[in-house]
Amino acid sequence: MRKIRVAIDGPAGAGKSTAARMLAERVDYKYIDTGAMYRALTLLALDHDVKWDDEIALVELFEKHTIEQSGAITLIDGIDVSTKIRTNKVSRAVSIVCRHAKVRERMVGLQRQLARTGGIVMDGRDIGTVVIPDAELKIFLVATLESRAKRRMKDLENMGKPLPFDEVLANIKHRDKLDSTRAIAPLRKADDAIVIDNSELPIEEEIDMLVALVREREHWE
Numbered sequence: 001m002r003k004i005r006v007a008i009d010g011p012a013g014a015g016k017s018t019a020a021r022m023l024a025e026r027v028d029y030k031y032i033d034t035g036a037m038y039r040a041l042t043l044l045a046l047d048h049d050v051k052w053d054d055e056i057a058l059v060e061l062f063e064k065h066t067i068e069q070s071g072a073i074t075l076i077d078g079i080d081v082s083t084k085i086r087t088n089k090v091s092r093a094v095s096i097v098c099r100h101a102k103v104r105e106r107m108v109g110l111q112r113q114l115a116r117t118g119g120i121v122m123d124g125r126d127i128g129t130v131v132i133p134d135a136e137l138k139i140f141l142v143a144t145l146e147s148r149a150k151r152r153m154k155d156l157e158n159m160g161k162p163l164p165f166d167e168v169l170a171n172i173k174h175r176d177k178l179d180s181t182r183a184i185a186p187l188r189k190a191d192d193a194i195v196i197d198n199s200e201l202p203i204e205e206e207i208d209m210l211v212a213l214v215r216e217r218e219h220w221e
Contacts, residue, residue: 001218003029003119006210007127010141011187012091012175013148015198015206019141020123021071022203023210027121032114034124034131036074037107038098039085040067044076045097052093055100062106069114086159091171095178104184125179128190137217138193139210147199148172 006029008020017033024031041062044050050057068075074082084090098104111131115122122131128138143151149169156163179187189195194213198206 003117004136004214004217005115005118005132006121006137006139006214007132007135007190007193008121008123008139008141009125009128009187009189009193010143011125011148011179012172013152014141014143015148015151015203016123016141018203019139019198019206019210020121022207023214024071024121026207026211027214029119029121029214031071032069032111032120032122033071033074034069034107034111034122034127035094036082036085037067037069037111039090039094040069040074040076040081041103041107042090042094042097043081043085046089046093052096053100055102058097058100059102059106062103067110083159086155087161088156088163088167088171091175095175095182099178099182099184101184125187126185128193129188130185133190136220137213138190139213140189140193140195142195142197143199145169145172145176 008016010016017035021031041058044061044065045052045058048061050061066077072082073080074085108131111122115132124131128135149165149172152172153163153165153168196206196209
Protein backbone atom coordinates (compact mmCIF):
# COMPACT_ATOMS: atom_id res chain seq x y z
CA MET A 1 0.00 0.00 0.00
CA ARG A 2 1.49 3.32 -1.08
CA LYS A 3 1.21 6.62 0.76
CA ILE A 4 -0.29 9.45 -1.27
CA ARG A 5 -0.37 13.24 -1.34
CA VAL A 6 -3.63 14.88 -0.28
CA ALA A 7 -4.45 18.47 -1.32
CA ILE A 8 -7.23 20.24 0.58
CA ASP A 9 -8.36 23.63 -0.71
CA GLY A 10 -11.24 25.98 0.03
CA PRO A 11 -12.16 29.51 1.14
CA ALA A 12 -11.43 31.11 4.52
CA GLY A 13 -13.27 29.48 7.40
CA ALA A 14 -14.14 26.29 5.51
CA GLY A 15 -12.39 24.20 8.15
CA LYS A 16 -9.45 23.18 5.97
CA SER A 17 -6.84 23.18 8.72
CA THR A 18 -9.00 21.25 11.19
CA ALA A 19 -9.96 18.66 8.58
CA ALA A 20 -6.39 18.32 7.28
CA ARG A 21 -4.93 17.97 10.77
CA MET A 22 -7.48 15.39 11.91
CA LEU A 23 -7.19 13.44 8.66
CA ALA A 24 -3.40 13.34 8.94
CA GLU A 25 -3.68 12.00 12.48
CA ARG A 26 -6.15 9.29 11.44
CA VAL A 27 -4.09 8.01 8.50
CA ASP A 28 -0.66 8.66 10.10
CA TYR A 29 0.43 11.24 7.51
CA LYS A 30 2.35 14.49 7.97
CA TYR A 31 0.20 17.63 7.99
CA ILE A 32 1.47 20.85 6.39
CA ASP A 33 -0.52 24.08 6.87
CA THR A 34 0.52 26.29 3.95
CA GLY A 35 -1.72 29.13 5.08
CA ALA A 36 0.31 29.30 8.28
CA MET A 37 3.45 29.79 6.18
CA TYR A 38 1.96 32.86 4.49
CA ARG A 39 0.74 34.08 7.86
CA ALA A 40 4.28 33.74 9.22
CA LEU A 41 5.62 35.98 6.46
CA THR A 42 2.78 38.43 7.11
CA LEU A 43 3.70 38.51 10.81
CA LEU A 44 7.31 39.24 9.84
CA ALA A 45 6.10 42.13 7.67
CA LEU A 46 4.04 43.57 10.52
CA ASP A 47 6.89 43.19 13.02
CA HIS A 48 9.42 44.81 10.67
CA ASP A 49 7.11 47.60 9.45
CA VAL A 50 7.26 46.31 5.89
CA LYS A 51 4.37 47.52 3.75
CA TRP A 52 2.03 44.75 2.60
CA ASP A 53 2.26 45.90 -1.02
CA ASP A 54 6.08 46.13 -1.10
CA GLU A 55 6.85 42.94 -3.02
CA ILE A 56 10.64 43.39 -3.06
CA ALA A 57 10.83 44.02 0.69
CA LEU A 58 8.59 41.01 1.38
CA VAL A 59 10.82 38.74 -0.71
CA GLU A 60 13.88 40.05 1.15
CA LEU A 61 12.16 39.23 4.45
CA PHE A 62 11.41 35.71 3.21
CA GLU A 63 15.04 35.19 2.22
CA LYS A 64 16.46 36.56 5.49
CA HIS A 65 14.33 34.42 7.77
CA THR A 66 13.56 30.72 8.11
CA ILE A 67 9.92 29.64 8.14
CA GLU A 68 9.19 26.07 9.24
CA GLN A 69 5.79 24.40 9.33
CA SER A 70 4.63 21.02 10.62
CA GLY A 71 1.14 20.36 11.88
CA ALA A 72 -0.02 22.86 14.47
CA ILE A 73 3.46 24.32 14.93
CA THR A 74 4.84 27.20 12.88
CA LEU A 75 8.32 28.54 13.56
CA ILE A 76 10.12 31.70 12.48
CA ASP A 77 13.87 31.39 12.98
CA GLY A 78 13.20 28.56 15.43
CA ILE A 79 10.69 30.54 17.53
CA ASP A 80 7.12 29.23 17.87
CA VAL A 81 4.68 31.80 16.45
CA SER A 82 1.70 29.44 16.11
CA THR A 83 -0.58 31.69 18.19
CA LYS A 84 0.74 35.04 16.97
CA ILE A 85 -0.04 34.28 13.33
CA ARG A 86 -3.76 33.78 14.12
CA THR A 87 -4.56 37.35 15.14
CA ASN A 88 -7.18 39.33 13.24
CA LYS A 89 -4.50 41.83 12.19
CA VAL A 90 -2.58 39.07 10.41
CA SER A 91 -5.83 37.72 8.94
CA ARG A 92 -6.60 41.10 7.36
CA ALA A 93 -3.13 41.46 5.84
CA VAL A 94 -2.31 37.95 4.64
CA SER A 95 -4.40 38.05 1.43
CA ILE A 96 -2.51 41.16 0.33
CA VAL A 97 0.90 39.71 1.18
CA CYS A 98 0.30 36.41 -0.59
CA ARG A 99 -0.99 37.89 -3.85
CA HIS A 100 2.49 39.02 -4.93
CA ALA A 101 3.92 36.82 -7.70
CA LYS A 102 7.49 36.69 -6.38
CA VAL A 103 6.30 35.93 -2.84
CA ARG A 104 4.12 33.07 -4.09
CA GLU A 105 6.91 31.79 -6.33
CA ARG A 106 9.26 31.36 -3.39
CA MET A 107 6.62 30.03 -1.03
CA VAL A 108 5.36 27.49 -3.57
CA GLY A 109 8.94 26.33 -4.10
CA LEU A 110 9.29 25.70 -0.37
CA GLN A 111 5.92 23.93 -0.22
CA ARG A 112 6.79 21.67 -3.16
CA GLN A 113 9.96 20.62 -1.35
CA LEU A 114 7.84 19.60 1.63
CA ALA A 115 5.48 17.63 -0.65
CA ARG A 116 8.12 15.72 -2.60
CA THR A 117 7.20 12.39 -1.05
CA GLY A 118 3.88 10.74 -0.25
CA GLY A 119 2.27 10.54 3.16
CA ILE A 120 1.39 14.24 3.42
CA VAL A 121 -1.82 16.23 3.81
CA MET A 122 -1.43 19.84 2.69
CA ASP A 123 -4.11 22.51 2.90
CA GLY A 124 -4.42 26.00 1.47
CA ARG A 125 -6.05 27.79 -1.45
CA ASP A 126 -3.99 26.67 -4.44
CA ILE A 127 -2.61 23.28 -3.39
CA GLY A 128 -4.48 21.18 -5.94
CA THR A 129 -4.15 23.75 -8.73
CA VAL A 130 -0.61 25.12 -8.29
CA VAL A 131 1.50 23.53 -5.54
CA ILE A 132 0.86 19.83 -6.21
CA PRO A 133 -1.48 19.68 -9.23
CA ASP A 134 -0.60 15.98 -9.59
CA ALA A 135 -1.72 15.10 -6.04
CA GLU A 136 -3.40 11.70 -5.89
CA LEU A 137 -6.36 13.10 -3.94
CA LYS A 138 -7.75 16.63 -4.17
CA ILE A 139 -10.49 17.92 -1.88
CA PHE A 140 -12.31 21.26 -2.12
CA LEU A 141 -14.18 22.19 1.06
CA VAL A 142 -17.09 24.64 0.92
CA ALA A 143 -19.56 26.00 3.46
CA THR A 144 -22.04 28.86 3.81
CA LEU A 145 -20.66 32.28 4.68
CA GLU A 146 -22.46 32.25 8.05
CA SER A 147 -21.14 28.84 9.07
CA ARG A 148 -17.60 29.85 8.10
CA ALA A 149 -17.87 33.04 10.16
CA LYS A 150 -19.17 31.09 13.18
CA ARG A 151 -16.30 28.61 12.84
CA ARG A 152 -13.73 31.40 12.65
CA MET A 153 -15.33 33.19 15.61
CA LYS A 154 -15.07 30.03 17.70
CA ASP A 155 -11.40 29.65 16.76
CA LEU A 156 -10.70 33.21 17.89
CA GLU A 157 -12.55 32.64 21.17
CA ASN A 158 -10.50 29.51 21.81
CA MET A 159 -7.35 31.59 21.33
CA GLY A 160 -8.63 34.22 23.76
CA LYS A 161 -9.06 36.77 20.96
CA PRO A 162 -12.86 37.10 20.60
CA LEU A 163 -14.40 39.40 18.01
CA PRO A 164 -18.03 40.36 17.26
CA PHE A 165 -19.74 38.15 14.69
CA ASP A 166 -20.35 41.06 12.30
CA GLU A 167 -16.65 41.91 12.24
CA VAL A 168 -15.62 38.31 11.62
CA LEU A 169 -18.23 38.02 8.86
CA ALA A 170 -16.98 41.21 7.20
CA ASN A 171 -13.38 39.97 7.36
CA ILE A 172 -14.30 36.69 5.66
CA LYS A 173 -16.26 38.51 2.93
CA HIS A 174 -13.23 40.72 2.33
CA ARG A 175 -10.92 37.70 2.27
CA ASP A 176 -13.19 35.91 -0.21
CA LYS A 177 -13.09 38.88 -2.57
CA LEU A 178 -9.31 39.17 -2.42
CA ASP A 179 -8.73 35.42 -2.80
CA SER A 180 -11.07 35.01 -5.77
CA THR A 181 -9.98 38.09 -7.72
CA ARG A 182 -6.20 38.13 -7.29
CA ALA A 183 -4.23 37.88 -10.52
CA ILE A 184 -1.84 35.19 -9.26
CA ALA A 185 -3.31 31.78 -8.35
CA PRO A 186 -6.84 32.90 -7.46
CA LEU A 187 -8.93 30.55 -5.35
CA ARG A 188 -10.56 27.97 -7.61
CA LYS A 189 -11.44 24.31 -7.55
CA ALA A 190 -9.22 21.88 -9.44
CA ASP A 191 -11.16 20.12 -12.19
CA ASP A 192 -10.61 16.72 -10.58
CA ALA A 193 -11.21 17.81 -6.97
CA ILE A 194 -13.96 16.26 -4.86
CA VAL A 195 -16.26 18.94 -3.39
CA ILE A 196 -17.47 18.50 0.19
CA ASP A 197 -19.98 20.95 1.72
CA ASN A 198 -19.44 20.81 5.48
CA SER A 199 -21.90 23.58 6.46
CA GLU A 200 -24.04 21.10 8.41
CA LEU A 201 -21.69 18.11 8.35
CA PRO A 202 -20.38 16.92 11.75
CA ILE A 203 -16.59 16.92 11.76
CA GLU A 204 -16.47 13.21 12.64
CA GLU A 205 -18.47 12.31 9.53
CA GLU A 206 -16.33 14.61 7.40
CA ILE A 207 -13.14 12.94 8.58
CA ASP A 208 -14.61 9.46 8.05
CA MET A 209 -15.37 10.44 4.44
CA LEU A 210 -11.84 11.75 3.92
CA VAL A 211 -10.22 8.68 5.48
CA ALA A 212 -12.25 6.42 3.16
CA LEU A 213 -11.12 8.45 0.14
CA VAL A 214 -7.46 8.24 1.20
CA ARG A 215 -7.63 4.47 1.74
CA GLU A 216 -9.27 4.05 -1.66
CA ARG A 217 -6.60 6.10 -3.46
CA GLU A 218 -3.78 4.32 -1.63
CA HIS A 219 -4.77 1.17 -3.51
CA TRP A 220 -5.01 2.82 -6.93
CA GLU A 221 -2.36 1.82 -9.44
